[in-house]
Amino acid sequence: MDGLELICFKIISFSGSARSNFVEAMKAAKSGDFQEARRLITEGDEIYHEGHKVHSDLLQQVASGNYNDVTLLLAHAEDQLMSAEVIRIMAEEILSLHKELNDLKFGEISEEKSNS
Amino acid sequence: MEVTIMINILLICSEGMSTSLLAKKMSEAAQEKNIEVNIWAVSGTAAADNVNKADVIILGPQVRYMLSKISQLVTDKNKPVYVADMRHYGTVNGKALLEEALRRLGK
Numbered sequence: 001m002d003g004l005e006l007i008c009f010k011i012i013s014f015s016g017s018a019r020s021n022f023v024e025a026m027k028a029a030k031s032g033d034f035q036e037a038r039r040l041i042t043e044g045d046e047i048y049h050e051g052h053k054v055h056s057d058l059l060q061q062v063a064s065g066n067y068n069d070v071t072l073l074l075a076h077a078e079d080q081l082m083s084a085e086v087i088r089i090m091a092e093e094i095l096s097l098h099k100e101l102n103d104l105k106f107g108e109i110s111e112e113k114s115n116s
Numbered sequence: 117m118e119v120t121i122m123i124n125i126l127l128i129c130s131e132g133m134s135t136s137l138l139a140k141k142m143s144e145a146a147q148e149k150n151i152e153v154n155i156w157a158v159s160g161t162a163a164a165d166n167v168n169k170a171d172v173i174i175l176g177p178q179v180r181y182m183l184s185k186i187s188q189l190v191t192d193k194n195k196p197v198y199v200a201d202m203r204h205y206g207t208v209n210g211k212a213l214l215e216e217a218l219r220r221l222g223k
Contacts, residue, residue, distance in 0.1 A: 016178020
């Protein structure tokens with residue numbers, strides 16, 4: 001098997017898994033399970049990191065003159081890596097938003113309204 | 117007389133592309149076991165048109181979040197629909213992936 005293909009698959013698998021974690025974190029936040037949402041994001045970060053390591057190794061190889069051609073599969077792997085990062089950023093924001101919504105719906109109103 | 121069974125395996129990933137090498141590796145592993153398989157890959161959006169043609173449906177880790185949505189599309193509820201192991205998928209371990217599929221099919 002071509003070395004580059006295997007590298008691409010590793011990147012796709014790790015960053016894709018991380019991506020799924022971040023999407024599922026948003027769904028958990030939507031259901032009000034914030035602990036699970038946080039757990040999924042933290043786990044996703046670890047998985048993403050593994051994919052990023054593979055990518056860093058690839059960059060070093062390219063710097064040494066190997067793997068000069070950009071294949072469609074490599075483009076797809078890069079896309080998975082980048083989109084995982086975007087979804088991670090969004091997941092954090094969505095988690096905050098759902099928390100605020102949750103507090104508004106079910107929590108206590110912290111501000112005290114003064115009657116004047 | 118040996119009866120050969122044909123197993124239809126559907127791979128689902130985000131573009132239907134990353135699984136082409138995987139399909140090849142799983143076919144090779146099947147050949148070694150003298151099993152006939154028909155393996156093809158589609159993107160998540162094409163799942164509806166394909167799931168009911170397969171005996172087993174395997175999702176890549178990158179579409180894991182679509183598992184419940186895709187499971188709902190499968191009319192036969194006994195059909196295995198699951199997410200491939202992240203490491204088996206990442207190392208394109210056709211043998212391990214095929215064995216998992218066979219295990220879930222009860223073979």
